[in-house]
Amino acid sequence: MSHVDTSAACRVTDLEALFLTLKEQCPELELVKQKTYRTWVDDHGGLVGDYPLPWLYQLKMISLVIKKYGEAKTRQMAKDVGVELPANLRDIEKNPMDLKQQRQLLSNPDFKDAYEHMAQKVVGKDAEYAIRYKPEQGKKSAYEIGLVKNPLNQDEFLMMCDFYANGNGLLRAKGMGEHKSQGGKDTWGAELKHGYAVNAAERKIQAQIKAGHPEYGSYKKVKLNDGRVVLEVTPRNP
């Protein structure tokens, strides 16, 4: 099985905020600069194909075929196997292919080759940073979270993780948040994402206050009983 995944709530634009979050709530983990992030592929040599690729890899896979055949022919090749590629390929971010569509697409040998290239050469090897267990934790088989540049927005990273078996234990680390599957949707790392979002928001507000933005005079932070955190910003001259 191999479930490399990203989700809507795991964009990272502030590495300092992420570093701070790990320091505050994930004592077993560290953020390191490295190109690779461990997944099922490291141990088994390839993806099983029982999950669709995350949208950014779908986009890169299609781009590989476009590079070889041009866009018009690539679209026709997809159409011939029953897959209509979106008019604007950027829309794959919002509406990625599901597993059925991906399987249809891979019935074309060129798309299949591109998929295999992604699985062998790209997934798990395209990160800028990674979150992993500290070496002294002795959990070498645990997977890692890769921070991969968003191909559509170079200012942000996407957190990528293979959540199979809770990322081989990674997602059971203190302060991380285990994998959950509900209503056909998989989520993971809720605690880390929550902590990161709070820190990133607070740091952005503080930066605006420091920079003298008129609508950012002061702020207060409140933790609600249900766990949500509210940051309320009032202007310099209300």
Place this chain on the structure above:
Amino acid sequence: MSATRKIQVTIGNDGDVSVEAFGYKGGKCVEATKPLRDALLGPDVQSEKKPEFYQSDATVQLKETE
């Protein structure tokens, strides 16, 4: 301008974020929340604008959710 302008960021338990502006006129709420939207929601996020957004003299609420 309304008496109480404020920007509110709510972070859910799973890290989902919403950015809301209260008490702003017209498109000023978009301007005021831009730094937070760009940092937390990304540039292509869908905005949910209430009808008042299009009325320049009205109080406006803008809510954006990832």
